[in-house]
Amino acid sequence: MSSDRAPVGARFRRFRKRLAAEGPERLGGPVQRRRGPRGGGEPVNVPPAEFTSYYGRPVLKPPVWKWDIAAYLFTGGLAAGSSLLAAGGQLTGRPALRRAGRVTSLAAVTASAYFLVNDLGRPSRFHHMLRVAKLTSPMSVGTWILTAFGPAAGVAAVAEAAPWLPERGLLGVGRRLLPPAGHAAGLIAAVTAPALATYTAVLLADTAVPSWHEAYPELPAIFAGSALASGAGVGLLAAPTGQAGPARRFAVAGAALELWGAHRVEHRLGLYSEPYATGTAGRLLRAGRALTAAGVVGALVGRRSRVLSAVAGGALLAASVCTRFGIFRGGVASARDPKYTVVPQRERVRRRERPAEDANEPGAGPIGE
Template identity: 65%
Template structure:
């Protein structure tokens, strides 16, 4: 008897013993165990499959439960680097935001003073507007690196680009503010000859130019807010409904402060009311930004951006209080005006640094995106 026959005989004897004991796993007495009964499945049969690939009832539900129980991934970035590239803008742009608003607000004050017969206030506001717009042009060109780049931006007018439209607004506002300011030199010219003619036309030309500058002033004061909100920087982009109003209020506050410094109290009555209106607009927009954007509001409350925002608020409240109390005091009006100008400056730099800080930390990019996806997935009909 061969070795194979001997092994088969011993296996059948083992099966008969199991049958005599009543074990259901064994075959009927005297019947050899089949390959299926021995746990061997023929390739090609319906139930043949590798043991690790067989599907059992409930496997799908178990896999689903396992997928649900996987902990969410933590927000992180590749080798700790920011997800967004932080803005390459330097403090020239923050200063540009301030001077642009100061120029716009001052042109509005100058137009109102011209129409209501306040020559000293008109002169001070026109000169402030011209000086601020010249400074704005310098800061913008200095950030661009080459003066020719400013000229190249004027070759195209792209309505969907806040930068392109803003360049055209600045180009239209600047000459008008310049003509209005130069017209203030008219009374100093001789009364005869060509210079006398220039003296006679200086007043109407200055009024027309001043009104033209005032017409473009609201766009100049607010387009920078649209420009920042049009970026991917979280704390700027999420504040898109309120940044233009914040910048508009800040422009009125800064221009009112400059007027209180340069003009006598006898002509600054409307300026006090304008300062209160601008402060109210700024405070409402600032509160919405600090408390209405979720996680993206943090940079306006923490770090350098938060400190500058709190400084701006303190100067604003102190400046408005001083302007209301010291309406007839020249010294108190100048101090409150300086506080209002400082508040406007701190507001622009605070917004600038808050955006830069939010771009450097990946959580301000990842967490709001996940929250939006979760809200979208839980919405009815999703």
Template identity: 65%
Template sequence: MSPTSSGVPTPDERSSDQRSSDRGASGSGASGSRASGSASSDSGASGSGSLDGGSLGVRSRGGRSSGGRSSGERSGGRRGGRRGRGGDRSMVPEADFQSYYGRPIVRPPVWTHDIAIYLFTGGLAAGSAMVAAGGQATNDPVLRVAGRATAMGALGASAFFLIKDLGRPDRFHHMLRVAKPTSPMSMGTWLLSFFGGAAGVAAAAEVAPFLPDRGVLGLARKVLPPVGAAAGYGAALLAPGLATYTAVLFSDTAVPSWNAAYPDLPFMFAGSALASGAGVGLVAAPGRSMRRMAVAGAAVELAAGHRVEHGHGLLSEPYRKGRPGKLLRAARLLTAVGAVGAVVGHRSRVVSALAGASLLAGSALTRFGVFEGGVESAKDPRYTVIPQREGLNKAGGVKVSGGAAAPPSVPGGPASA
């Protein structure tokens, strides 16, 4: 305001003073906004640090949490966690392998114990067919008849339990519509069918002496013995495939412990079938050949079984624990006792028969133990997760399926930017 004025500001003076006041007010507001923004940023950073520290439980070397938790929360965290280096406790909990909604990662087999019985009876049929062929080759009629009768009976039981598990008999018939060499189920169905035909003809030949001499039945009396002999040898040739195809079928599934034991399960099942066939021979007509067969079958079964139970790391664990472990330990004991009894009891018919029964019981428990061990491995997610991680680590960062894993991000590189 000019000193010569009368005390009333002119319009120019009023506009100049108003502009100065507006500039001061705007400057104050900007400063306040910047201060407020800074405070908000600080509080936001503090809140973020508290969230990270509280949720992840990251602790510094001095024992403090990186977040803004209270001393009571920090002391509670120390009491609840595991002790780490330097006297601190880690807030990272133990790994708990749980899948979504508590469901297994791999769906357990829907098969019932009918399949376990099917495994045993199929192996028994195969072993008995080999016993019958041995009796036929050595002109031992008792051994031949016992082997053929047992093979036919066990095969009938095996087919019954298989069809029962399938639900409808026509499903077995439908599997014969195609022959797929890459499918263990398809090949097993054809093996079972051919073996059944050969074993049936061989068993029918045993009734030839009871047929009349004349007419059509008289012709059958003359034809059946040589045809039955050829069929008996044919069944013996198919017996190894029948005894082991179920092991290949198990190994071809996604069940962890079955899939991991694929190199050993066929030998285990073959030895079990051989031991069960020898058990039939020891009960019916004990002799040197049956004792040798019993020892050979037991040795193969025990050696392969040891590999199954101990040779596949974590995936062998289900065969040693719980009910499967008890079954397989009992099977191992019965098989060993049967083999020893077959050797030391060569002068006693009773001891030989008991040894044969022990081998048969051991073979049955072996099939049940392997069956239940696989089912248990499918129920626990860690038998699926841990081996996959180990396989990925051994592959050097390359996925087991063949695809390359994503490379780690390099500080300062595109990934970190």
């Protein structure tokens, strides 16, 4: 019987003998050559394969979310920051600041609902998500947060129209009842705002996308800082300089959180930081840092300049857009490239194998000490 038609068991035994003679590195080491009768050689091994896919498919399925979810991240933060700004104006007696925050908050949360429903495909899907409440699901919790925040922001914004209503008749009753209802609703929206600003960060970190998942400590801080900075931008744009004090303080606090978090995700995560520093995401995040710094400087320097305050407010709003879109694009890029999944997995395997190898070395353990 020829060697090509030998039974499988015989061929496997010959392979084991050959493997024992040539060494186990044959399976993963450099190419070895067997010396022939004429001094030549033939390769007995192939170089290690570069893993790029799983049977032609990506290791991870990239997020199917489009630009509307990135816009949803921004408008949700803007709604939260504006409602906090409105509450600050309400409690400190700054009507222009309160009015600007309430109106912007309603507009932003309406845009957020549109972007979310547009991504879901049908409005009924949003309604179906309200059938249950799962504290372990960031999406379910976020849906309820948005449902609680939206009506409160709406009542607070509608209350700003009370001075335009007639003093008598049924509308006169509304003129008298709307201001206290608006004050209560504004405070309710402000209490809900921190959860609205940060739940999307928890939602991203709860996915299998490598650069989102590994940045779970920093993403809530980035999103909270971005929300405060965007709310400050609204105040600097819309309120007179004499009433913009809380907006300036929001700008400083928000910029500190946002810049700290952005610096951490670009330097702490090792390989996972790469998507945030390169490509479109890197350019957006660098632009966001520059605009944030410019906005804070303009807010502090332009205390008496209406034009400079407005420019600073626009810079802070643009910075928030760049930051949210940059974080979004960085996560998508890490899911599309298999190295951000495969390389860390190999490193974890090596770390687990290293203690076992050390324990098997001669002289290891209490007997060899």
